[in-house]
Each structure stands twice: as C-alpha cells, then as structure tokens.
Amino acid sequence: MKITRRGFIRGAAAAGAIGATGFPHIWNKNLSLARAADGEIKVGVLFSLTGTTAIIEESLNKATILAIEEINAAGGINGMKIVPVIEDPASDPATFAEKARKLVLSDRCVSVFGSYTSASRKAVLPVFEKRENLYFYPTLYEGRECSKNVVYTGAVPNQQQDEFVPWLVEKFGKKWYLIGSNYIYPKEENNYCKKLLEGLGAEVVAEEYVPLGHSEFSSVVNKFQSLQPNVIFSTVVGDSVVALHRQYRAAGLDPAKMPMASLTTSENEVAAMGGEAAAGHFTSAPYFMVWDSPENRKFVDAYKARWGQDKVTHFVSEPSYFQVYLFKQAVAKLAPSDITPPNIREAIKGESMIAPQGKVQIERENLHTWLWPKIGQCKSDGQFEILKQSATWLKPEPYKAYPNMHCTEAGLTES
Incomplete structure (x- = not known):
C-alpha cells in the first residue's frame, strides 16, 4: 500500500x-x-x-x-x-x-x-x-x-573537485569567481578549491557569500560582467540557485564563455528554474538521472x-x-x-x-x-549530458584539505 x-x-x-x-x-x-x-x-x-x-x-x-x-x-x-x-x-x-x-x-x-x-x-x-x-x-x-x-x-570535496577543477581550468581558463551561500559548506569547499587552483597556477578574482534564501543577485551579476571570470564556481544552495541562474540568463551572459560550474545544482533545481536557465552550465556529482x-x-x-x-x-x-x-x-x-x-x-x-x-x-x-565522480553539462531539456566519469570509484578523504588530520575508526588523529 x-x-x-x-x-x-x-x-x-x-x-x-x-x-x-x-x-x-x-x-x-x-x-x-x-x-x-x-x-x-x-x-x-x-x-x-x-x-x-x-x-x-x-x-x-x-x-x-x-x-x-x-x-x-x-x-x-x-x-x-x-x-x-x-x-x-x-x-x-x-x-x-x-x-x-x-x-x-x-x-x-x-x-x-x-x-x-x-x-x-x-x-x-x-x-x-x-x-x-x-x-x-x-x-x-x-x-x-x-x-x-x-x-x-x-560526496566530500575530493570526490567532486579533484577531476572537476583541473578539467575546467583546461577547458575555460584560470580566472575564477567563487560565489556561495553563507555557511560552512561553501566556505570549506572554496577553501579546497583554492588549494587546487593554486596548484594549477589559477587565480581567484572574487569570493563572495550570500545569505541562505537570498534572491537578489543583480550586484553579483554586475560583478560577473565587469570582472569577466573564465569560470563562476557556485556553491549557492536551495531557492537561491534558481534566482542566480535566472538573473544570469536575463543579463545576457554566455555560458560558453563564462560558465557557472556548480557542486550543488542538480536536476531538481533545474526543474524549478527551467532548462533554458541552466543550459550550458556544469555540475560535478557522483550521480545524474541520465546515467545508464x-x-x-x-x-x-x-x-x-x-x-x-x-x-x-x-x-x-x-x-x-x-x-x-x-x-x-x-x-x-x-x-x-x-x-x-x-x-x-x-x-x-x-x-x-x-x-x-x-x-x-x-x-x-x-x-x-x-563514490563515482562524474561531470555533466546541463541541456535545455533539464537533463545533463555526462561528459566525463572517473575511471574508478574514489575513496572518500574528508580531511584531504588538511593533510595532517585523519579520520580513523579510533577517531580524529593529527600528525
């Protein structure tokens, strides 16, 4: 029943x-x-x-x-x-x-x-x-x-970013804008992202956080237009994802030149905003609905x-x-x-x-x-095209950004 x-x-x-x-x-x-x-x-x-x-x-x-x-x-x-x-x-x-x-x-x-x-x-x-x-x-x-x-x-950061960030740098360039919701998850993901970017010789031109539920992104979009980053790295969550994408599109910005690359935009948010607002942008995740x-x-x-x-x-x-x-x-x-x-x-x-x-x-x-990291690009029909999958499943390393710290069965250890 x-x-x-x-x-x-x-x-x-x-x-x-x-x-x-x-x-x-x-x-x-x-x-x-x-x-x-x-x-x-x-x-x-x-x-x-x-x-x-x-x-x-x-x-x-x-x-x-x-x-x-x-x-x-x-x-x-x-x-x-x-x-x-x-x-x-x-x-x-x-x-x-x-x-x-x-x-x-x-x-x-x-x-x-x-x-x-x-x-x-x-x-x-x-x-x-x-x-x-x-x-x-x-x-x-x-x-x-x-x-x-x-x-x-x-997924933890290494399972979403280790392949995603280098791939984006190679495809689009080394000038990045980090935008996230204002709580621990986006800040720690961006901390890890910055470590990867530094190793790749890339630069962060701006890092900004908005309150949960934030819906007015006109000033953020204006900064996108003025700074012209190669990649907009988004850890915005919830309803704010919908507002950000719609206002990006309304401003006439082009994902082929300045894509948003997200760890948090899924088919669910895409369904809420409409496929046209998400088309051309990228997400890294272990799972997409189209996976065969x-x-x-x-x-x-x-x-x-x-x-x-x-x-x-x-x-x-x-x-x-x-x-x-x-x-x-x-x-x-x-x-x-x-x-x-x-x-x-x-x-x-x-x-x-x-x-x-x-x-x-x-x-x-x-x-x-x-888990199995994958990179997908959203299409106008609201689904993703999977462009890349890791060759094997990836071990979770929750402290990879802090190499002297390790989570073990006995608890957290430091070396």
Missing part, C-alpha cells in the same frame, strides 16, 4: 501519542539499547518539507520513503517492517535539533535519515553523539568532520511511478535512496535483541551494494562512502 505524505505525518503524530501510553517500540526503558518489538523497526525521517531548502529536501524525503516502502513490500528486514516517523524541520537548524531530540528521545527511533545543509547536520550532531544514536546523512558536504554517529553517503545502468533505470522508473512522471532524481536523492538499503543490510546481520545504533554502526562498516550510480561502499575508517 502506498502512503501519502499527509498520511505519514498523521500516522507519525498518532504513533507518538500512542507511544506515550505504552505502544511497543524499539528502545528499552533506559534508552541505552534498542530492540525490535512486534516486528517493527522505527526510524526517523528528518528532511525539510517547507522553507528555503524544501525545494531539494522534499525530494530526499520522497527517495527515503520510496526505499522504505520497497523494503517493506519485499518482506522488510528479516520479516520486520521499517516504520518511518516523519518530521518537518522547516529549513531551520534550531528546529532540526528540536525534531532530532524528539525522534531520538520521544519517538525512540533506532536511526534517523536526514539533513541537506551542513548547518542542519551540525545542529543535530550533538543529539546523536550524546545519545549514541545514528544519523544517515546523504548530502555532498565539506568534509572536516569525524563522527562515530554519522554515516555519510554524499539497470539499477538506475529501476530507481528512476520507481520514483516516477510513486511520486509523479514529472519528478526527477538527482545526486542527493540517490544516496537518500541507497543509504536505506545499506541500513537494511546492516540491520539484517543482527538479531532483533541486538538492533542498537552502535551495533548498526559496526555492521554497516564495509557494506557495499550496486547503487544507481554504480557500486558504493562504506569506508570502515570514517563511515564515508566510496
């Missing part, structure tokens, strides 16, 4: 009310261990359905629910059903933290799938570290984090059948989908009485599967994921 978003939210609210009066659940009374009860495994789903990043996070929610429904339809995990508790943190880091506490303490979820921005991940991190719970984070991010309580399934594989065709067909033929998949919805299957594989190794966040964490180390992008694997040392 398919469940609507509204039905899920009503169900989650009802479950919370029943739980307070004795409904069987995963956690035991002292909250230190978890167990499967009455054939159910309760998980949290924490993506924004409203606010500035809902443009992307709603699709992460949909991909997560699709995977849960598929697993349950196939018999669940050793016969146990996954029960999702959905919360809307409304694109606000403080609300993310509040909802995370609810999912861990009140709803007693054994793990939580959530977040798009690093600001929201940082906001919930203390909750999961203090309570020894487990957070599955599907988004490309800046690295420089080493937590035993997060499974990171999105049996696993991806199955994913795309299932996503469209579940959520609408006009919907698109992209490089954050894809890990949102496959990380639920990795969770399933880890939990399937455990007896019902052993289903605890620490045990799931140990069980998921080294787990692999054939995801829509190709074979992925959780790195034992740092709980990040081996």
Whole structure:
C-alpha cells in the first residue's frame, strides 16, 4: 500500500501519542539499547518539507520513503517492517535539533535519515553523539568532520573537485569567481578549491557569500560582467540557485564563455528554474538521472511511478535512496535483541551494494562512502549530458584539505 505524505505525518503524530501510553517500540526503558518489538523497526525521517531548502529536501524525503516502502513490500528486514516517523524541520537548524531530540528521545527511533545543509547536520550532531544514536546523512558536504554517529553517503570535496577543477581550468581558463551561500559548506569547499587552483597556477578574482534564501543577485551579476571570470564556481544552495541562474540568463551572459560550474545544482533545481536557465552550465556529482545502468533505470522508473512522471532524481536523492538499503543490510546481520545504533554502526562498516550510480561502499575508517565522480553539462531539456566519469570509484578523504588530520575508526588523529 502506498502512503501519502499527509498520511505519514498523521500516522507519525498518532504513533507518538500512542507511544506515550505504552505502544511497543524499539528502545528499552533506559534508552541505552534498542530492540525490535512486534516486528517493527522505527526510524526517523528528518528532511525539510517547507522553507528555503524544501525545494531539494522534499525530494530526499520522497527517495527515503520510496526505499522504505520497497523494503517493506519485499518482506522488510528479516520479516520486520521499517516504520518511518516523519518530521518537518522547516529549513531551520534550531528546529532540526528540536525534531532530532524528539525522534531520538520521544519517538525512540533506532536511526534517523536526514539533513541537506551542513548547518542542519551540525545542529543535530550533538543529539546523536550524546545519545549514541545514528544519523544517515546523504548530502555532498565539506568534509572536516569525524563522527562515530554519522554515516555519510554524499560526496566530500575530493570526490567532486579533484577531476572537476583541473578539467575546467583546461577547458575555460584560470580566472575564477567563487560565489556561495553563507555557511560552512561553501566556505570549506572554496577553501579546497583554492588549494587546487593554486596548484594549477589559477587565480581567484572574487569570493563572495550570500545569505541562505537570498534572491537578489543583480550586484553579483554586475560583478560577473565587469570582472569577466573564465569560470563562476557556485556553491549557492536551495531557492537561491534558481534566482542566480535566472538573473544570469536575463543579463545576457554566455555560458560558453563564462560558465557557472556548480557542486550543488542538480536536476531538481533545474526543474524549478527551467532548462533554458541552466543550459550550458556544469555540475560535478557522483550521480545524474541520465546515467545508464539497470539499477538506475529501476530507481528512476520507481520514483516516477510513486511520486509523479514529472519528478526527477538527482545526486542527493540517490544516496537518500541507497543509504536505506545499506541500513537494511546492516540491520539484517543482527538479531532483533541486538538492533542498537552502535551495533548498526559496526555492521554497516564495509557494506557495499550496486547503487544507481554504480557500486558504493562504506569506508570502515570514517563511515564515508566510496563514490563515482562524474561531470555533466546541463541541456535545455533539464537533463545533463555526462561528459566525463572517473575511471574508478574514489575513496572518500574528508580531511584531504588538511593533510595532517585523519579520520580513523579510533577517531580524529593529527600528525
């Protein structure tokens, strides 16, 4: 049976009310261990359905629910059903933290799938570290984090930039303009980008940050026109991506001469802005909707059948989908009485599967994921043409910008 978003939210609210009066659940009374009860495994789903990043996070929610429904339809995990508790943190880091506490303490979820921005991940991190719970984070991010309580399934800087930046310098030139949203992810990605550019003899003519949700880019576009960079390197996120692209196009700028090269512009943002506004620009990501594989065709067909033929998949919805299957594989190794966040964490180390992008694997040392970097150019139909794929999957190196620091199973070390 398919469940609507509204039905899920009503169900989650009802479950919370029943739980307070004795409904069987995963956690035991002292909250230190978890167990499967009455054939159910309760998980949290924490993506924004409203606010500035809902443009992307709603699709992460949909991909997560699709995977849960598929697993349950196939018999669940050793016969146990996954029960999702959905919360809307409304694109606000403080609300993310509040909802995370609810999912861990009140709803007693054994793990939580959530977040798009690093600001929201940082906001919930203390909750999961203090309570020894487990957070599955599907988004490309800046690295420089080493937590035993997060499974990171999105790309880190070396998996998006190591091939992308040299390729762009060779194709377009060495004069770069860096534009990003004003929080940790764009600043750390740009820090890594600048290290690569320095090694290539390139220069940064401007580096600028705008608030989350920013929509007025006329002054930025004027600087593009006056400085004439060869490449505009964009780490703008959410609704702002749409505004930036539309105003770039309205100003008559030419992506053939001054392309925007993004780590954050996916098919989802392109669908919102229209293909003409995105055509000619570039994105680096491990996954594009057009990727041709049996696993991806199955994913795309299932996503469209579940959520609408006009919907698109992209490089954050894809890990949102496959990380639920990795969770399933880890939990399937455990007896019902052993289903605890620490045990799931140990069980998921080294787990692999054939995801829509190709074979992925959780790195034992740092709980990040081996991925397949690709470079795509957007077309006017809203899809990307894949111009280049790495010859092999790439190891995640979350501290590559800081070579004296290493994330290991024992924790963060410095040399």
